[in-house]
Every structure is written in structure tokens, then in C-alpha cells.
Amino acid sequence: MTDLLITAGTAVSAMGRGIDATRTCLLEQHQTLQPDTFQSPGHGYIGRVTGVEAHPFPTSLARFDCRNNRLADMALTTDGFMEAVLEAKAYYGHHRIAVIMGTSTSGILTTEEAYAARPCKDAPLPPDFPYKDTQDLSSLPHYVAARLNITGPALTISNACASSTRAFVDAAHLIAAGLCDAAIVGGADSLCRMTLQGFASLGLVSATPTRPCDAERSGISIGEAAGFVLLERNNGRPRSAKPTGYGLRLLGYGASSDGHHMSSPDPTGSGAALAMKKALDRASLPPEAIDYINMHGTGTQANDQMEDRAMASLFGRSVPCSSTKGWSGHTLGASGILESMICAIAIQNQYLPHCMNSQTVDPLFQSDILLEPRHGALNYVMNNSFGFGGTNSSLIFGPLT
Amino acid sequence: MIISIDGIGCWGEGLHGWKETEAILRGQAQHDRTSLKLPPPESLPANERRRASQVIRLAILCAEEACQQAGCHAGELPAIFASSNGDGYIINRILDSLASPAGAVSPSLFHNSVHNAPAGYWMISHKSHQPAVSLGLHDETLAATLLKAAAEAHVEERPVLFCVYDAPIPGSLGTVRRTGASFGCAFILNPTPGSVRQLALSFKEGQCTGNPFASLPESLADMARHNPAAQILPLLQAIAQRKNHTVSLPYGANHLTIDLTHAHS
Numbered sequence: 138m139t140d141l142l143i144t145a146g147t148a149v150s151a152m153g154r155g156i157d158a159t160r161t162c163l164l165e166q167h168q169t170l171q172p173d174t175f176q177s178p179g180h181g182y183i184g185r186v187t188g189v190e191a192h193p194f195p196t197s198l199a200r201f202d203c204r205n206n207r208l209a210d211m212a213l214t215t216d217g218f219m220e221a222v223l224e225a226k227a228y229y230g231h232h233r234i235a236v237i238m239g240t241s242t243s244g245i246l247t248t249e250e251a252y253a254a255r256p257c258k259d260a261p262l263p264p265d266f267p268y269k270d271t272q273d274l275s276s277l278p279h280y281v282a283a284r285l286n287i288t289g290p291a292l293t294i295s296n297a298c299a300s301s302t303r304a305f306v307d308a309a310h311l312i313a314a315g316l317c318d319a320a321i322v323g324g325a326d327s328l329c330r331m332t333l334q335g336f337a338s339l340g341l342v343s344a345t346p347t348r349p350c351d352a353e354r355s356g357i358s359i360g361e362a363a364g365f366v367l368l369e370r371n372n373g374r375p376r377s378a379k380p381t382g383y384g385l386r387l388l389g390y391g392a393s394s395d396g397h398h399m400s401s402p403d404p405t406g407s408g409a410a411l412a413m414k415k416a417l418d419r420a421s422l423p424p425e426a427i428d429y430i431n432m433h434g435t436g437t438q439a440n441d442q443m444e445d446r447a448m449a450s451l452f453g454r455s456v457p458c459s460s461t462k463g464w465s466g467h468t469l470g471a472s473g474i475l476e477s478m479i480c481a482i483a484i485q486n487q488y489l490p491h492c493m494n495s496q497t498v499d500p501l502f503q504s505d506i507l508l509e510p511r512h513g514a515l516n517y518v519m520n521n522s523f524g525f526g527g528t529n530s531s532l533i534f535g536p537l538t
Numbered sequence: 539m540i541i542s543i544d545g546i547g548c549w550g551e552g553l554h555g556w557k558e559t560e561a562i563l564r565g566q567a568q569h570d571r572t573s574l575k576l577p578p579p580e581s582l583p584a585n586e587r588r589r590a591s592q593v594i595r596l597a598i599l600c601a602e603e604a605c606q607q608a609g610c611h612a613g614e615l616p617a618i619f620a621s622s623n624g625d626g627y628i629i630n631r632i633l634d635s636l637a638s639p640a641g642a643v644s645p646s647l648f649h650n651s652v653h654n655a656p657a658g659y660w661m662i663s664h665k666s667h668q669p670a671v672s673l674g675l676h677d678e679t680l681a682a683t684l685l686k687a688a689a690e691a692h693v694e695e696r697p698v699l700f701c702v703y704d705a706p707i708p709g710s711l712g713t714v715r716r717t718g719a720s721f722g723c724a725f726i727l728n729p730t731p732g733s734v735r736q737l738a739l740s741f742k743e744g745q746c747t748g749n750p751f752a753s754l755p756e757s758l759a760d761m762a763r764h765n766p767a768a769q770i771l772p773l774l775q776a777i778a779q780r781k782n783h784t785v786s787l788p789y790g791a792n793h794l795t796i797d798l799t800h801a802h803s
Contacts, residue, residue, distance in 0.1 A: 176641075232743050232791070232792065241652065241653070245629075245633075248633060248711065249633060249636055249637070251710075252633045252634065252636065252637040252710060253636075253637045255637065255710060258634060258637075258709075258710075259709050259710055260710055261710060261713035261714075262710050262711065262713055262714045264714070266714045268711070268714045268715050269676055269715075273622070273674075273676050273715075274622075274624075274653065274674035274675065274676070275622075275674065275675045275676035275678070278675070282790070288743075288790060288791040288792065290682065290685065290741065290789070290790075290792075291675060291678075291682065291790055292673060292675060292682050292683070292686060293673060293674050293675055294671055294672070294673060295624070295652070295653030295654060295672050295673070295674060296653075296654045296657075296670075296671060296672055297652045297653075297654055303671055306669075306671070307671060307673075307686060307690075309693075310686065310689045310690045310693045310694075311686065311689055313689075313693040314539065314688075314689035314692055314693055316685065316689060316741055330636050330641070331632055331633075331636060331643070331648075331651075334635075334636060334641060334642060334643040334648075335632070335643045335645075335648035335649075335651070336648075338642060338643045338644065338645040338648055339645045339648065339649065340645075392669035392671070393667050393668070393669055394657075394658075394661035394666055394667055394668060394669065394670050395661070395662075395667070396613075396661040396662050396664065396665040396666045396667055397662060397665075398662065399586075399589075399649045399650065399655065399658050399659070399662070400645075400649035407667070408667050411667050524652070524654070525649050525652045525654070525655075525658065526652055526654040526655060526657055526658025526659075526661070526670075526672075527658055527661060527662065528654055528657070528658070528670060
């Protein structure tokens with residue numbers, strides 16, 4: 138595949154704003170999930186980002202103001218990301234940088250509030266209701282493009298919880314096809330009643346903070362996050378020795394479908410395993426070359442069992458793996474971009490994070506699930522995301538050298 | 539970027555399959571906008587057929603027809619599904635539920651509300667392990683996603699299914715996002731030249747001018763103006779009439795130019 142580098146990256150989640158805060162959260166093992174007071178009645182625990190409501194949103198772009206774009210703006214203005222994009226833009230030109238975003242629900246919270254304020258069912262929304270700039274899927278890439286003053290191809294990927302992981306695949310296609318030289322890749326998903334109530338209705342929300350891979354796991358804790366990377370061709374331009382925020386090499390990607398069921402993963406894990414296998418093939422790496430897997434690991438019975446099976450079928454017990462959703466909660470379409478930053482931290486610090494909150498690994502599991510953090514030599518890491526509709530994506534990262 | 543069209547599917551209001559649509563676009567039949575019949579797609583297993591919404595039916599009927607026409611095995615094609623509105627019927631119902639005193643959401647509505655539900659149903663119906671992506675970009679959905687689909691076919695060096703569809707949103711949301719009629723279209727896009735019909739896609743800086751829908755009969759021009767997926771109708775018209783044709787579609791500060799050519803056979 139086209140040799141692709143991440144030369145800048147950042148993210149915001151309940152773990153913190155930016156790479157240093159997120160690293161501290163991991164290393165010091167902070168508890169970050171809190172009871173759901175976002176709505177009443179609440180469901181279980183949530184990973185809520187502090188300061189979203191108070192974040193100063195650019196007045197010139199006020200029409201985009203919604204929780205999702207606020208989260209996006211918090212990430213954009215962290216870790217020097219905007220400055221890094223400015224440099225790339227000066228070299229490539231603003232029209233040669235794409236904006237490829239993943240989101241599942243975009244700014245739907247704004248519409249939820251507008252529905253609650255209606256005098257009656259089916260009443261018209263106010264004529265100036267900013268549907269396009271908040272709820273519509275285009276809102277996020279259009280906001281990011283406007284904030285960064287970028288005019289290359291924009292696109293939204295909405296593959297449920299695999300959205301921002303899959304966004305790397307689509308960005309890689311556009312770069313390899315020569316439609317752009319670089320891409321802002323990432324995504325955002327923010328707390329809203331649709332997902333909090335929706336997952337609760339499916340019986341998938343845990344009453345206690347989520348415990349991925351635990352024998353007693355009882356579901357997800359929903360979280361919110363936004364994150365971005367600057368993805369560009371290797372040797373696309375002279376670059377500074379150090380990345381901004383974080384840097385990685387994108388060595389491989391794989392995408393697949395389960396073709397099994399809308400909301401339950403295929404218990405055999407064959408679709409998920411295929412995504413991982415394709416990523417390995419594209420990276421020309423054998424399974425044993427992978428040093429750590431950041432799992433999708435949502436904390437549901439079905440997902441974690443399926444993912445364990447899929448990983449074990451390729452890696453046996455040879456690769457340490459964990460889910461970091463015990464910290465962030467399940468940030469849905471943004472989980473891929475957040476966990477890409479966690480992969481970067483793992484490589485930088487030669488540190489393998491464990492499954493926060495989890496006490497006993499499910500005795501049926503065959504993979505090397507981390508219940509304690511581990512220090513070890515890390516070179517290649519894998520990041521998995523799966524979603525409703527049976528959509529699977531896996532990425533392989535290496536250090537930016 | 540040059541891409542061949544190996545198969546076409548088209549369904550919508552007064553457009554029941556490519557044959558009927560082709561006849562209308564050639565001026566050989568009238569377009570009756572009042573009729574919309576979306577039969578349950580044959581490829582869906584019984585359970586999924588029962589659960590599939592009208593929007594899911596619309597997308598799958600188009601995809602099914604394009605695959606049949608191209609004579610290709612649906613389960614072997616990576617898929618690119620594209621829609622601006624997604625399933626507005628379901629989104630509106632969920633928003634209504636959330637605004638009601640109980641505030642509870644139906645579980646089956648919730649998992650069908652994801653933008654990639656039609657792609658999921660399609661993959662389930664063919665037990666396919668191929669990748670599928672679901673995209674959207676408001677009124678520029680067609681330009682953005684056709685370009686993406688062509689790029690994927692070229693980079694991955696294999697044919698892909700491209701399916702674009704949109705339908706009106708009912709209820710309160712429909713008052714701020716007006717979509718005139720249901721419409722969907724699917725292509726099998728092949729990066730290997732050889733087909734009778736070829737598209738040359740160019741992504742160009744700057745805005746485009748002109749009315750891309752001028753050649754369409756009024757009822758179809760109206761559909762194209764008020765349904766982002768139906769912006770493909772001028773291209774379908776030229777295909778139906780075996781004419782070479784160029785369409786430019788706005789795409790942000792840029793535009794996508796699509797040159798359709800027919801090989802002489």
C-alpha cells in the first residue's frame with residue numbers, strides 16, 4: 138500500500154484533553170467513568186468530557202455550534218494540531234488536503250432538544266433550525282474544513298461504531314488515487330439521548346462501570362470523544378523530526394463485513410478475523426509481529442467473546458491485548474480515532490495498558506488479555522473496531538521513525 | 539480517473555427498475571410520480587425482509603438490479619452505500635419517542651437507525667464478508683461518494699458496488715430538510731476498461747456553473763433538484779439515450795466533472 142504517515146494527532150475524551158492528559162490517565166489509572174446524569178433517568182455509567190459546555194466556540198462559525206462540533210473544536214485546538222495543519226497546508230495547498238470524518242450520530246442532540254421544545258408532535262421546527270450544520274452527517278467535515286480553512290475533498294463515513302477506524306481506509310484510498318496529498322482523518326461522537334436510550338433499550342448498558350473481557354462483564358458504558366490525525370504520504374514533504382501531538386506509521390488496514398446480523402456480532406468471529414488478516418497482509422506482517430492489540434472490547438458478552446475468538450484464531454495466545462473502554466467508555470464512532478492515540482502512547486511509552494475495572498478474565502477466553510499494565514518492547518500494534526450492521530475494521534500502526 | 543459501468547439499478551417514485559426508468563428517460567414512457575411500489579427484495583432472508591424499512595428496500599432493490607445486470611456475484615463485491623438523509627422515517631420516529639414522556643426507544647428501530655443499516659442488510663442477505671462503507675455529505679453526497687467509489691475500485695483494483703439513495707423525511711424534521719421523492723440508483727463500477735459505458739471523473743478546483751438538470755423532463759428535473767441521490771438522473775438519461783454527455787456537480791469549493799462516453803460497438 139501507499140506508505141502513509143501520521144505526522145500529527147490528538148484526541149479528547151473522558152480520559153482527558155490531548156495526549157499528555159490521556160497518557161497520565163492511563164499510567165496513573167484514573168477512574169473516569171461516572172453515573173449517567175446526562176439525562177433523566179440515567180442508564181449506568183458514562184464517559185463524559187468535562188468543559189464541553191463552557192468551551193469557547195468560534196463566533197464566526199456559530200452556525201455549527203452543537204455538542205459534537207464543540208468536542209471536535211476541543212480536539213482541534215489541542216496538542217498544536219491546528220499549527221501542524223497550517224504547515225502542511227503551506228506546503229501542499231489548502232485544496233490538496235481532504236477532510237475524512239467518522240461519526241455515527243453527528244449533532245443529533247441539537248435536534249433532540251428542538252423536538253422537546255415543540256408545542257406538539259409533528260409541529261414544524263423553527264425555519265432557521267440549523268439541521269445541515271448540526272445533525273446532518275456533513276456537519277463535522279464541513280466544520281473541521283471551515284475551522285482549518287481546508288478545501289480538499291470532504292466526506293463523512295457513518296459505519297456505526299467502526300466509523301472513524303474505517304475513515305482511515307477511505308482516506309488512504311483518496312490519497313493513493315492522487316485526489317489529495319494529505320487528509321485530516323478522525324471523527325467525533327458525543328453524548329445524546331438517542332444512543333444512551335437506544336443502547337439501554339437493547340439491554341446493552343452495564344449498571345456498573347464497563348468491565349471489558351471480565352467473566353462478569355455486563356455491557357457497555359457510553360462515552361464521547363473527538364480526535365484527528367494528519368495523514369500524509371511518506372516523503373510527501375520535508376518534515377520535522379518530531380510529530381505534533383503524536384506520530385505513527387499506518388502500515389496496514391483491513392475492512393470486512395460479518396454478513397450475519399444487524400446488532401449481534403457473528404459469534405464465530407470470522408468477519409472480524411478477516412479484517413485483522415487483511416490488515417496483516419497489507420502490512421506484510423506475520424501475526425507474531427504484532428506486539429499489542431487495542432481491542433474493540435465494548436464489554437458486552439457477545440462482542441468480547443467474538444473478538445477473543447477472532448484474535449485467538451490468528452494470534453493464539455501470543456499477543457497481549459486489552460480494551461481501554463473501561464477508561465473512555467464506548468465512544469462509538471469516535472472510538473477508532475481515540476484508540477489510535479492510545480496505540481501511539483503505547484508505542485511511545487513502551488507501555489501496554491490493561492482492561493480497566495476488569496478483575497477476572499472470562500475463563501472461556503483464549504487470548505492474552507491484560508488485567509495489569511505491562512512494560513515491554515512494542516513496535517507494531519493493532520487497533521480493532523466493529524459496529525452494528527456487522528462492519529469490521531482493523532488498523533496496524535508502527536512507530537514514526 | 540476512468541471507470542466502467544457494468545450494471546445499473548434504479549428505483550424511485552414512478553421508476554420501478556432500470557427498464558422502466560430507461561424507457562422514461564428515452565421519452566418512450568410517461569413518468570408517473572404518484573406511484574411508488576417497492577417490492578420486498580428477493581435476496582433478503584425472511585426475517586430481514588420483515589424488518590427492512592422502505593429505505594432499506596429502496597437501496598437493496600437498486601443494488602440487486604445492478605448486480606443482476608452486470609452478472610456478478612453480489613457476495614464478492616466491496617460496497618459503497620451513500621445517502622444524505624439515511625432513514626428519515628426511523629430517525630423521526632426515534633426523535634418523537636425521545637420527546638415523549640416515557641422517552642424510551644424501540645430496540646429494533648434503534649439498530650435500524652444507523653446510517654449503515656442498508657449496507658448491513660445487503661451484506662447479511664448475501665452472507666458477504668466483503669467490506670462495506672456508508673457515506674453521506676448532504677446535497678453533495680453524489681459528487682463526494684461517486685468519486686470515493688471510483689477511487690476505491692482503482693486502488694483496490696477490483697469492481698465495486700456503488701449504491702446511492704435518498705427518501706423524504708416525515709414529521710418535524712421533514713419541515714427543515716425537504717426531500718421531494720424517493721430515489722435510488724446503483725452501479726457496478728469496474729476499474730478495468732471494456733464496458734460499453736465509461737465515466738471519466740475529474741475533481742477540479744472552483745465552482746461549476748450551469749443547470750445540470752436542464753435536459754430532464756420537468757418531473758425528473760424536480761426530483762433531481764430535491765433529492766441528492768437523484769442528481770445522477772442526467773447521467774442516467776444520457777446512458778438511456780446512448781449519448782456522450784458531461785455533467786458537473788458542485789463539491790465544496792470544487793466540483794466534480796463526469797464525462798460519460800459510449801464505446802462504439
